[in-house]
Amino acid sequence: AQSVTQLDSHVSVSEGTPVLLRCNYSSSYSPSLFWYVQHPNKGLQLLLKYTSAATLVKGINGFEAEFKKSETSFHLTKPSAHMSDAAEYFCVVSDRSNAGNMLTFGGGTRLMVKP
Amino acid sequence: KAGVTQTPRYLIKTRGQQVTLSCSPISGHRSVSWYQQTPGQGLQFLFEYFSETQRNKGNFPGRFSGRQFSNSRSEMNVSTLELGDSALYLCASRGRLAGSTDTQYFGPGTRLTVL
Numbered sequence: 001a002q003s004v005t006q007l008d009s010h011v012s013v014s015e016g017t018p019v020l021l022r023c024n025y026s027s028s029y030s031p032s033l034f035w036y037v038q039h040p041n042k043g044l045q046l047l048l049k050y051t052s053a054a055t056l057v058k059g060i061n062g063f064e065a066e067f068k069k070s071e072t073s074f075h076l077t078k079p080s081a082h083m084s085d086a087a088e089y090f091c092v093v094s095d096r097s098n099a100g101n102m103l104t105f106g107g108g109t110r111l112m113v114k115p
Numbered sequence: 116k117a118g119v120t121q122t123p124r125y126l127i128k129t130r131g132q133q134v135t136l137s138c139s140p141i142s143g144h145r146s147v148s149w150y151q152q153t154p155g156q157g158l159q160f161l162f163e164y165f166s167e168t169q170r171n172k173g174n175f176p177g178r179f180s181g182r183q184f185s186n187s188r189s190e191m192n193v194s195t196l197e198l199g200d201s202a203l204y205l206c207a208s209r210g211r212l213a214g215s216t217d218t219q220y221f222g223p224g225t226r227l228t229v230l
Contacts, residue, residue: 034218036221042223042224043221043222043223044205044207044221045221046218049218090158102160102171102173103148103150103160103207103219104160105150105157105158105159106157108157108158
């Protein structure tokens with residue numbers, strides 16, 4: 001069975017400061033990991049995806065994440081927060097153990113950006 | 116390329132009624148997955164369809180059902196609605212290969228309110 005834990009339910013940063021959203025996962029198989037973002041009253045938008053190529057993954061809008069197998073972590077970072085980054089972020093693991101493709105979501109981290 | 120579309124976007128029903136939600140995937144995609152998002156339970160997997168066959172099913176009661184048509188469009192049905200079924204229902208579309216790690220692309224969701 002797989003699971004995802006997002007270590008902070010809320011993160012507040014000032015505009016222009018770094019962002020760190022923490023995620024730990026558990027998977028019996030070599031996982032595919034994703035970060036999605038959800039703005040209010042919107043669907044989910046893919047930020048980035050890891051699938052066992054480079055451990056440092058670059059995504060859209062300046063976000064990146066590093067896969068660390070020894071720590072079972074996949075933290076999301078951005079060097080400088082922008083007001084438009086305020087949203088909810090989901091760390092997601094994909095189950096490739098069967099013929100389907102089921103996503104397991106973390107509980108989400110709400111990012112607030114102060115001016 | 117057009118994205119994933121879901122209809123209707125908003126729906127209000129009363130307890131005991133049934134509801135059908137529709138999802139049109141990205142052109143060429145053969146997999147459609149459904150997820151339920153609630154404040155209490157977060158994002159939970161309902162089921163996945165690939166080429167008109169259910170490939171995976173989450174831990175939901177039999178009142179939740181779905182189907183996929185030959186054009187890959189999918190419908191989700193909830194019978195005998197309960198207050199706890201109030202949620203954002205998200206549909207996700209994925210590529211042409213079963214069991215692959217293709218990214219899932221999400222629609223804007225259908226907001227269901229049960230009174």
